[in-house]
């Protein structure tokens with residue numbers, strides 16, 4: 373049995389069939405946790421993530437849910453309850469970017485972006501709140517665009533700003549149970565949604581950091597691993613920028 377600072381813990385990582393979530397799932401498994409690999413459309417990616425976790429000597433199950441649908445999130449937790457008799461760490465990583473100008477506000481895009489980035493983490497955290505106990509962790513995902521919103525990103529950036537509000541309120545609610553709640557604030561990160569960013573935005577995002585590059589998903593995963601660990605027991609209700617000092 374693998375030893376590690378997360379040995380004996382069970383972690384749910386939403387959106388871990390690809391991108392940053394996948395890197396987090398592998399990192400937490402390397403640190404000893406058993407993993408619930410969540411996906412919506414990336415079934416093959418989720419299966420690959422789960423197999424890579426098993427190859428590390430940890431347990432892994434895959435669960436599917438569109439997190440914007442509360443009934444699907446509830447069913448997902450029921451499935452998880454059958455697979456594991458505990459839940460210690462929840463990483464609210466799934467998200468979707470997109471937007472459009474104010475004058476062209478599109479109802480479908482509005483519903484999708486709020487569904488995945490606002491309602492989804494809320495539904496997941498609500499179910500988690502009933503299960504997490506002493507030493508529990510919720511780690512939410514905001515975005516640097518919440519702090520420095522570019523034009524055309526109003527819906528996404530505002531939903532990601534709401535994540536910071538959720539984080540601070542949930543930290544107050546759950547602290548009495550010994551559960552910490554924090555958010556990470558990535559900048560442009562690869563692999564992840566940044567890979568689909570076209571020029572000239574791509575260069576602008578990279579040059580927004582004095583390092584002149586995008587971050588790597590493993591650099592974000594290390595910060596999540598710290599927040600998930602017992603070493604972060606007194607860190608709650610706060611936000612950590614993982615963006616190479618980028619200002620967009």
Ligand SMILES: NC(=O)c1ccc[n+]([C@@H]2O[C@H](COP(=O)([O-])OP(=O)(O)OC[C@H]3O[C@@H](n4cnc5c(N)ncnc54)[C@H](OP(=O)(O)O)[C@@H]3O)[C@@H](O)[C@H]2O)c1
Pocket residue numbers: 386387388389390391392393410411412413414415437438439440464465466467468469488492513514515516517557558559560561562563564565566567
């Ligand atoms: N990468 C960046 O540059 C960057 C920058 C700032 C913040 N972030 C944040 O970091 C987090 C991870 O992003 P990423 O870069 O890894 O994105 P990504 O590669 O585009 O992956 C998005 C993930 O979200 C899941 N997802 C999307 N819609 C969903 C839905 N309706 N229900 C359930 N899951 C859904 C996807 O699952 P399926 O593939 O299974 O459908 C996928 O795993 C997000 O919260 C994002 O906002 C990323």
